[in-house]
Amino acid sequence: MSLRWLLLLLLFPVAGFGAVETPDAMPDTSPDFATVVAELTRQGDRIVAEYRPEEGIDTADAVSGLYFDIFEGSGMEVAIGMRDPALKSELESRFGKIIGLASRERAADEVAAAWHELRTQLEQVADAQQPAESDFWGLFVQAFLILLREGFEAMLVITALVAYLRRQGAAEQVRVVYHGTAWALLASLLTAWLFSVVLQISGAGREALEGVTMLLAAAVLFYVSYWLISKSEAARWQAFIHDQISSALSRGSRFALGLAAFLAVYREGAETVLFYQALSGQADGQWWPLLGGFALALAALLLLYRLMQAASFRLPIGLFFTLTAVLLYYLAVTFAGNGVLELQEAGWLGITPVDGVARISWLGLYPTLESLSAQLLLLIPLPLAMVWWWNQRRRAPAGAGS
Numbered sequence: 001m002s003l004r005w006l007l008l009l010l011l012f013p014v015a016g017f018g019a020v021e022t023p024d025a026m027p028d029t030s031p032d033f034a035t036v037v038a039e040l041t042r043q044g045d046r047i048v049a050e051y052r053p054e055e056g057i058d059t060a061d062a063v064s065g066l067y068f069d070i071f072e073g074s075g076m077e078v079a080i081g082m083r084d085p086a087l088k089s090e091l092e093s094r095f096g097k098i099i100g101l102a103s104r105e106r107a108a109d110e111v112a113a114a115w116h117e118l119r120t121q122l123e124q125v126a127d128a129q130q131p132a133e134s135d136f137w138g139l140f141v142q143a144f145l146i147l148l149r150e151g152f153e154a155m156l157v158i159t160a161l162v163a164y165l166r167r168q169g170a171a172e173q174v175r176v177v178y179h180g181t182a183w184a185l186l187a188s189l190l191t192a193w194l195f196s197v198v199l200q201i202s203g204a205g206r207e208a209l210e211g212v213t214m215l216l217a218a219a220v221l222f223y224v225s226y227w228l229i230s231k232s233e234a235a236r237w238q239a240f241i242h243d244q245i246s247s248a249l250s251r252g253s254r255f256a257l258g259l260a261a262f263l264a265v266y267r268e269g270a271e272t273v274l275f276y277q278a279l280s281g282q283a284d285g286q287w288w289p290l291l292g293g294f295a296l297a298l299a300a301l302l303l304l305y306r307l308m309q310a311a312s313f314r315l316p317i318g319l320f321f322t323l324t325a326v327l328l329y330y331l332a333v334t335f336a337g338n339g340v341l342e343l344q345e346a347g348w349l350g351i352t353p354v355d356g357v358a359r360i361s362w363l364g365l366y367p368t369l370e371s372l373s374a375q376l377l378l379l380i381p382l383p384l385a386m387v388w389w390w391n392q393r394r395r396a397p398a399g400a401g402s
Contacts, residue, residue, distance in 0.1 A: 030075070030079050032129075033126040036074045036126075037122045040066055041122070041123075047059060047066070056103055057103055059102040067095045067345065071091075075278065077092075082275050082278065083145075089361040092342075095345070096368065097118075100350070101114055140289040143276070143291075143292070144293035154264045157260060158305070161260060162177050163312035163313075163320070167312070176258040176261075180258035180265070181262070184261065185265060189273060207346035208342070209270075210271070211341070211342030211348065216263055218331075218335035220260045224260045225325045225328035264331075276290070332378055333364060336374040337365055337372075339374070344370065353369075357372065
């Protein structure tokens with residue numbers, strides 16, 4: 001199945017905007033950040049001033065309410081996420097830090113300091129807010145950037161998997177990856193429809209679903225990255241021939257490849273649809289800039305996909321396999337950190353703040369014991385894998401690495 005037709009399935013949410021109701025937590029217009037932040041400040045100041053360590057759970061619940069009822073419920077979270085996902089994740093992490101400190105009955109000055117950091121950043125975001133862009137080009141650029149940004153990460157995974165199969169001479173197995181992509185697109189549309197029309201799922205429910213999906217994706221990509229490098233070394237050192245491909249790509253491995261594609265696309269797809277729904281509320285019936293921006297982003301992603309596929313065939317096979325495994329491994333570690341963050345915001349996981357750790361959203365790095373532990377679980381096997389890789393290379397027959 002052509003990737004072009006798979007990606008065109010994403011046009012359905014745009015074409016169907018008029019038939020989809022906007023959920024209560026996603027207003028039809030971009031919220032006034034200054035008004036939202038003023039309310040967050042008013043209630044947050046009171047909550048922190050009344051904080052007592054022995055009543056920390058109550059304070060944690062109150063701050064969680066600020067996040068879901070005001071920050072998310074006003075639409076501010078979605079509006080920030082459409083333009084700057086890294087900033088959205090950082091603000092989520094700062095809310096989580098306060099919740100974690102309070103729930104663990106830490107000293108009042110620690111909670112107050114964490115709240116001051118969050119309040120200062122929220123005020124900076126409010127001060128920097130630009131007027132809502134409802135003109136043609138403003139909507140066009142936003143529609144373009146949403147799909148380009150959200151789709152690029154998923155495209156990296158698909159490109160790596162497809163290129164690997166073709167480099168291995170198993171082009172007939174590419175359909176497994178495309179099937180996973182197609183099912184993910186359909187599941188994304190269904191999930192967004194359930195969120196907005198049928199279930200009216202709470203913010204916590206959405207955070208939990210995204211967190212679970214990210215952690216599943218991290219686990220599968222972790223497995224696939226190690227599986228790819230093991231097969232790639234076999235290809236380099238034992239000179240795989242075509243009749244060995246079928247045994248190398250076992251049924252379980254094919255399933256893992258399809259599942260990796262599904263999860264990579266699905267974790268971006270539902271959020272992308274919701275972003276477009278939110279943007280459509282600002283469009284005042286102007287559908288052409290949304291369709292135009294979407295179509296241009298789709299074309300850009302397709303062009304990038306073709307260019308990356310072509311480049312992958314020009315790389316030396318050893319370098320290609322190494323880069324593919326490293327890319328998927330990096331994505332697995334990033335997904336693990338971000339997945340834990342989402343589950344913490346949903347209240348499914350506890351929050352244990354760790355001092356001295358920076359917030360780096362593109363690494364999924366957040367200063368909590370839980371997120372760091374999840375990433376460490378994926379990093380621990382790396383030295384062992386490097387030792388295995390070196391031993392295999394030393395044992396390789398002369399000329400097999402060419």
